């Protein structure tokens with residue numbers, strides 16, 4: 161299969177780690193080789209979290225080389241701006257419209273980089289903007305916003321939706337399977 | 351069966367499959383999850399030790415008893431465990447003994463960037479270095495076999511990109527663990543000079559046999575991939591994958607045992623290639639070993655700081671690296687911060703108010719260094735706060751002790767802080783020590799410790815009573831304060847720093863992850879009462895925000911944990927709880 165590099169970016173507490181774990185298990189179930197590397201902040205919430213996921217016949221480095229991400233998925237609206245080195249001219253961007261204000265923005269010292277976010281989107285081959293939070297709250301659980309994002313990612317990857325659904329059912333808390341699958345389906349059809 | 355496992359899960363799985371009986375560790379990023387995963391296996395006795403030295407000594411005992419044993423720690427943890435390491439090299443082992451040490455190139459979560467490979471040479475023990483999760487698991491087995499066969503502790507080196515990366519691993523059942531008779535051998539196990547002189551020769555002889563590396567267990571170590579004759583690259587660990595991806599045309603010798611180096615193998619490889627290079631992360635360890643052995647290595651303009659990557663390797667060999675799609679941006683940062691409701695915040699607010707010099711330590715509370723609190727003035731290593739405050743005191747004949755405090759967390763106090771305090775008591779220090787007891791090891795992901803009341807498996811156990819402990823140690827001034835009451839903190843701090851005697855102040859409120867029942871309905875700012883004084887924003891609580899236009903504070907109720915700290919500092923009765 162063609163190598164696929166996915167850079168998954170979010171803010172601590174958004175579920176990016178679980179999401180990237182799911183991508184790994186889906187890839188394995190889909191008979192691919194997969195590696196993931198992760199830098200998560202410390203025990204506290206709110207820091208930037210980034211996972212590199214690489215899928216292929218045989219994956220070497222667990223970290224994506226400069227410019228070689230095929231897909232950048234940003235669980236927060238501006239976070240993808242922090243990792244300019246991984247996107248290239250052929251990269252797709254999946255971005256959540258939802259904003260989480262950094263402390264200095266929330267505190268009024270700085271402004272949210274809305275313009276930069278808009279301008280930078282041009283650098284990507286294609287951009288999918290997902291209103292994951294609205295969809296999730298519509299489903300009655302804001303915590304499944306990440307699963308909406310994952311649904312969109314799934315639609316861009318060469319694995320059967322059934323594989324995704326079965327991996328998700330195993331990975332999320334049993335009581336939340338239904339709402340997570342609903343969120344996944346919504347994202348898949350976005 | 352295949353699973354995608356992190357390096358840390360794979361190390362734990364290795365301990366399980368290869369029959370480890372005892373694991374004792376102290377948490378430290380990026381090694382912590384190994385022992386957390388081990389704790390899920392019933393067949394292995396596991397524990398959080400009070401520090402890395404205690405952990406290593408515990409597994410030395412387990413090895414002496416004839417069982418396979420393992421300890422895991424971060425790189426700086428090995429400094430603490432260095433004393434037993436140097437001499438267990440001499441005694442050797444009975445049951446297989448493995449020490450997993452995880453380095454942190456780039457310091458994602460560490461206070462320094464030391465390269466643990468030097469410890470292998472210093473202690474004269476072998477060190478293996480896996481390149482992915484499969485090898486992480488396999489090498490625990492190789493290390494245990496090697497340990498028993500050569501009667502040596504074996505170091506296994508990890509790094510953040512191994513421990514926190516995932517890759518596919520073949521899962522197997524647990525082997526029947528080998529069991530040896532406990533050893534009672536005074537000449538081997540009692541390291542008095544007469545015995546140690548004999549053992550030193552054993553150690554040197556062992557190193558020689560190991561570097562022959564004729565056979566080192568079930569795996570053939572140090573494989574060669576022969577491609578071009580032009581370039582040969584020697585590498586190890588995760589760097590192997592960077593090299594292979596960046597230089598697919600090069601011949602590679604992958605050193606799986608990074609110490610002692612099998613020079614014969616290296617020489618044979620060197621003869622077959624025109625130019626020999628070493629690509630390694632951090633110090634020039636392999637390179638210097640080879641040069642000392644008279645092997646010609648081509649120079650590379652490589653930094654010994656930070657991580658390598660596919661691109662860094664490409665650059666080293668003059669290859670092109672792709673252009674990023676867009677330029678780096680100046681962005682509002684997301685710095686780590688103490689959580690909303692963190693029981694450390696109030697005390698730092700008080701320290702900042704009194705402008706005390708705070709000799710700090712390592713834990714979530716180190717984040718007290720950040721603005722707006724800016725209330726940590728030194729951090730060196732775990733346990734350093736109390737002795738450093740003692741040094742400030744003695745150097746200035748008590749003058750600085752009136753204007754400073756030592757700040758230390760509960761886990762850090764048990765780790766090495768307690769020794770420092772004993773020293774201050776003994777030597778009539780007059781400093782003021784604050785123990786921030788939040789009943790958990792917060793920074794590394796909330797592991798229980800002797801002050802928690804339960805073990806790694808969640809079994810109830812003795813819980814250390816701080817006031818009683820301090821009293822028994824001979825501390826005369828012991829105060830317990832509520833850190834959510836800044837006025838009380840300020841008052842107690844003033845009183846205790848003024849005394850020309852040693853004082854210990856203990857805060858007694860849990861981390862929000864140690865006791866979820868402390869989380870209560872959120873607070874909100876009543877804009878009619880808020881005067882815009884900004885005092886609550888000076889707490890640095892992530893839930894307290896500032897509305898620039900209206901010049902009023904407001905609270906993000908999805909973040910607020912209802913700790914009430916801001917209510918205590920607000921002078922205008924503007925902060926109220928949602929019912």
Ligand SMILES: Cc1ncc(C[n+]2csc(CCOP(=O)(O)OP(=O)(O)O)c2C)c(N)n1
Pocket residue numbers: 376377378379424426427428430461712713714715732758759760761762763788790791792793794861
């Ligand atoms: C020698 C050594 N071992 C382990 C670590 C990793 N480490 C950093 S802080 C910390 C524990 C902090 O716990 P505690 O003192 O209870 O403070 P808290 O984080 O709960 O505020 C540990 C284990 C280290 N830095 N140095």
Ligand code: SF4
Pocket residue numbers: 203204687688689691692693694714715788792793861862863
């Ligand atoms: S994890 Fe606990 S100790 Fe650490 S910042 Fe959060 S509340 Fe404080």
Ligand code: SF4
Pocket residue numbers: 690691872873889891892893894905909910911912913914915916917
């Ligand atoms: S009560 Fe105040 S200080 Fe405590 S978490 Fe809520 S906003 Fe922060």
